[in-house]
Amino acid sequence: MTASAAAKIKRQAAPAESADRPALLLDWYDRHRRRLPWRPLAGERADPYRVWLSEIMLQQTGVKTVGPYFEKFVARWPDVAALGRASVDDVLRMWAGLGYYSRARNLHACAVAVLRDHGGIFPDTEGGLRQLPGIGPYTAKAIAAIAFDIRTMPVDGNIERVVSRLYAVEEPLPQAKPRIQELAATLLGPARAGDSAQALMDIGSSICTPKKPACALCPLNEDCAARLLGDQETFPRKAPKKSGDLRRGAAFIVTRGDELLVRTRPEKGLLGGMTEVPGSEWLAGQDDKEALKQAPALTAISRWHRKTGVVTHVFTHFPLELVVYAATVPARTRPPDGMRWVPIATLADEALPNVMRKAIAHGLDI
DNA sequence: GAAACGTGGAC
DNA sequence: TGTCCAAGTTT
Incomplete structure (x- = not known):
């Protein structure tokens, strides 16, 4: 050859x-x-x-x-x-x-x-x-x-x-x-x-x-x-991924004048160390009434106002639907243990994940 | 090895 | 509208 x-x-x-x-x-x-x-x-x-x-x-x-x-x-x-x-x-x-x-x-x-x-x-x-x-x-x-x-x-x-x-x-x-x-x-x-x-x-x-x-x-x-x-x-070949079940929960928007009640999430886990408004657990198959039972204990609150509609958010491993309850309390009301008041005007500077920004915007009618 | 872990943009 | 995808790591 x-x-x-x-x-x-x-x-x-x-x-x-x-x-x-x-x-x-x-x-x-x-x-x-x-x-x-x-x-x-x-x-x-x-x-x-x-x-x-x-x-x-x-x-x-x-x-x-x-x-x-x-x-x-x-x-x-x-x-x-x-x-x-x-x-x-x-x-x-x-x-x-x-x-x-x-x-x-x-x-x-x-x-x-x-x-x-x-x-x-x-x-x-x-x-x-x-x-x-x-x-x-x-x-x-x-x-x-x-x-x-x-x-x-x-x-x-x-x-x-x-x-x-x-x-x-x-x-x-x-x-x-x-x-x-x-x-x-x-x-x-x-x-x-x-x-x-x-x-x-x-x-x-x-x-x-x-x-x-x-x-x-x-x-x-x-x-x-x-x-x-x-x-x-x-290409590339890949196995189909399964999406998580829908979870439901409640977010509580409590205002004292021009301040909002917030807390910090635990360091580990979902949204670790980030700021949030108080809320219920996020569970599959939970209804509004059940979630409302987990509202922050504030005797100053006479009634919760349920906002119309829901806030939806999609995490990597599950979709979330939040109902939002709003209430106001008088000046000088003390925050519950582990919570604090922050001026609404400075919320932009907080370590707020987007799901919380959505919930707050919904609760404040922003 | 599988599941948890955020969000926004493209189609 | 739902699904996929984006310079992955940690447990």
Whole structure:
């Protein structure tokens, strides 16, 4: 067999090997990368603090949502030392509305640990990063690659989708995670690991989208297995997820002049450490009358006024329906144990999750 | 390994 | 309108 014949057979047998995917990826990134608040200009060194902060905020949260929060945080706390000296309550207040509030606690705990145990300098290894609160396997790899140019491939939801399509991975998620991690790592070149990962993320978010991917624009389209099958949208395979049962409860809006009665939720669990108005438990199959029995014990209240309609909210694992009861009490009425009065005018500064903002708006007719 | 953990946007 | 998805971690 001649050399050219052998080469032809090889091309046909293994087209994936004919393209230098890592180089294609980096070329594409240099021309099309998104400009984002936490990304340095091309060629500039990444700031580990900004990389870390953005990675924590971006966990299960969209780029567009994170933008304003990221700007607020870096304006108030320009480096990890400043954040480490802040109070958890201040951090929680700034985080309010972003969701997944344990991230905010872990963010603060991480800043404190970096300050106390590492002299205010982030560890520059994957293993060192992994030890810090709020930094799991993905985030450790992401910071290592993006901030420290360590040759490792973080795999997020975007990269999972891109890689599962590129190789037409039939195994469903989450079982396929180890396999996808391996395949993703083959897209790493000899250098610029962070840019390789961010190239895949950008492609995943703007080209290799969940619905109707724009394959014509993809630098890896020539030997994408899913595209060759004409089956792009069906990857990644995943088992259907079950939604939780509807839970019901009551929220109690008690006003004393221009002040509102609130309390702080326990540190652990749903909306941990956040501010709320007093309320009943949230249970499946609970009715209004049952929920009203759990109203705060205030003898000054002569009657509850049930507001028309309900407040609905959807959490990750269950939908919620809240009925709202309102009442007013005289000036100088003492708050029940564990509760406090806050001026309605300063509610914007409270660590109020969105479900509570909805309930308060409904109860106050705002 | 599965379940808990927020919220908003897109279709 | 309901469903899916978004730079996952913790228990």
